[in-house]
Amino acid sequence: MNTRSVARYEGILKVTGDARYEGEIVPDGTLHATLIESPVACGELLSLDTSRTAAFPGFAVMVSHADAASLKPSAATALIREKAIHFHGQPVALVAAGTLAEAREAARAIQVATTTRPAVTDIGQAAGSAYTPAMVGRFPAVTRRGDSSKALSEAELVIRNRYTTGVNNHHPMEPHAVVCWWEGSRAVVHTSTQAIFGTRAIIAHAFDIPATDVRVLARFLGGGFGCKGQLWWPWMFWAMLASRKANRPVRLELSRAQMFTLVGRRQQTEQDLTLGFVAGRLTAIEHDVVAQTSTHAEFSDSTAVYTRLLYACPNVSTRHQLVPTNEPHPIPMRAPGTAPGTFALESAMDEAAELIGIDPLELRMRNFADQDQETGRPWSSNSLLECYRAGAERFGWAHRHARSATKVGRWKIGSGMATTLYPAIRQACRARVSLRVDGSLLVQCGTQDMGSGTYTALGQIAADALGVPMEKVTVELGDTLLPDGPFSGGSQVTASILPAVEVATSKLRATLASIAVADATSPLGGKPPQDLELRDETIRSRTSNAGEPLVDVLARAAPDGLEAEGESPATNHQELAATGMGYGAIFVEIGVDPELGEIRVRRVCGAFAAGRIVNPLLARGQYIGGLVGGIGMALHEETVTDRPTGCIIGKSLTDYLVPVHADMPEFDIIMIEETDPHLPGGVKGIGMLGTAGIQAAIANAVYDAIGKRVRKLPIRIEDCL
């Protein structure tokens, strides 16, 4: 397959407004739903008095925990089956009516009675209840390699600091929405999910019906970044129950304010990190993380996991602990684990470099890990050193001191750099490719396109393999009637679909070749099949000028067209011969106004190595989008809880700052192509790489500019004064 910058497949639908997002599918007779929220952060629901609602025009139905009692218990339904109130704003009921305005009016007339218990609204308030979870994702929560305390006692230099990161919310521009209805015992669910098959599975389980009786659709997603995974908005089940109760389609769309409370968040962390060095080499690392989880479920990011393997170091101890609070539940968000984890580690490396007296880039190169430090396995491929070199050269790292702390206008200039990484993993995937007799191609896979270019990648991989132009390709995704595809998360989709589509297209190529050579009247008749290739809609001989248009071969021998399915397995972590990891080096130049404390990112140069790049145009956009998310985490975004009430303060996009056009620096993206013999398809994920590392690079640049070391995120004006 070639690397090619083809235009975004579905772009035309998006620039014309013709793309229909699932919440915009509204059949006649649809009821509109709203949620009633708990006014307390901790307690129990006593009653919902609906005596006044019946008189409200348009009111159709109310659903609460009582209705959800009919659902099978599971982690996905726990919150909606209970009377317990775990956080401020937790929905206690759903009200559906003819219009949204009517639903809101009716909801206001319902009297909610609750008990109130003292709420824990700050991890500091409940430090004593910190506990160690069994696992953080697929990794152990606690690890110990060598003897870090002994090594620290023998180290020439020890750096010990606390780094903290704030709560972030994902805030895709499209709020979560569901439009659902029942056709007899079968459910049809249009919803903005990053995981249609996962969503189908939890619905089937909850309603105790076969998965084949549930159809979930998500053909367009207005972003997700982790908050549209399958488990994180159980109120979708209430909408389904309301639809069954009223026997009408129900539509529920969350408000922007609810996007702060109901669909997860990046958890707050407090990280104690200690590094020990001898002769500029890491001899010991201790990384202890305390993070927030909710009182109703457990989640820990893999914050310290990457500290175990980013650098060569014989003595490493890491530990994750959680403190449950009456705040919304955390879930993965853009660069989960790597973003907060590299903030601590890559800030500390910068601090160490200064004390040792060497260039921070040189310190990193000196401590390069030439194999997976945890398992001892080789890397499937690793071009981190090349990222350092290429990025430093393009950025002009060697000459940065000439500018450091100098002033350009009102800005004091500073430079910083950091490393980013993300594991290369694949999920199981099936895909179907059909070649129609007119030479057009249909590619089908039940995955989603969050905006990351999955439509384009699916079409492009199949088109290239069969020598068909993109204009003749139709791609279908986002429907559980299609072959099972991967969920959109963890930067895994392209890596997962590519091998499956390649299996399907190679079957088609083999069939076409054998048809062509078997026909004596074809110019290709009698040629060895392995001599043939597909290019420019023609089956050609590689060794002679003979060739025949694809449509002629199809018309003669396959008038109904040809179809093939491909399948590829998930990464088997137990049996890997080599560890797959994508890397990058991020260099930033910032300006700080010393009078106002204002920080501007001026230039970002990111050099990334993530295997094979399918579409450089889209890949570049993904990297920049990731970096923009990282800038948000570094300088803007923070969700704040009002500690006395547990209420989130300022639940709007005017209070929760995110990067805007005016914040944009100049971006220079370098993509270092790798040939990876161990990964099927050779693709590593790219989406997460930009969102980690940049936070530390910015903090390091702030230090370079004004000599202030900020060990907390976001870095705000008040931190620079």
Added chain:
Amino acid sequence: MSTHTNTDAAGSRNAGNPIVEQRIALAMTINGERYDLKVMPTATLLDVIRDELGLTGAKKGCDMGGCGACTVLVAGRRIASCLALAASFSEADVTTIEGVGSADRLHPMQAAFMRHDALQCGYCTPGQILSAIALLSENPRSIEEIREGMSGNLCRCGAYTNIIAAIAEVAGR
């Protein structure tokens, strides 16, 4: 020019409903077509366009004026339609993304967005395009002014750089 109304569906659904009586009759032009409407006094222009007329190109990102996803043009000027009460737009000339261009006749700004891949998930895109079209009629003098002038249109996917490249190309910069 054909005439449309929004009361057929909504009116029959709410027959006898006192809320219908409160509706305010007005007419406006949307994408060159005249609409005779009966709107709730509390309805926003966005809700009327999106929910009652089915023109879903205008998006609801926040419903509070904070994101720009709902941007439409009124007499060529951009407004956040989530902050606009429909009832105060009698006889207004409204343009939504559906009226800017179509797949076979793209507006130059839409074509530039395609060429520069100025979008990812696409949810902010209609608002960005309408805002950009209006901004150029405000004669920005530099890329900085374009950036500043576009800063009410959030893009959570972070497609900003390509969006500015697309606008700059159309602006001839």
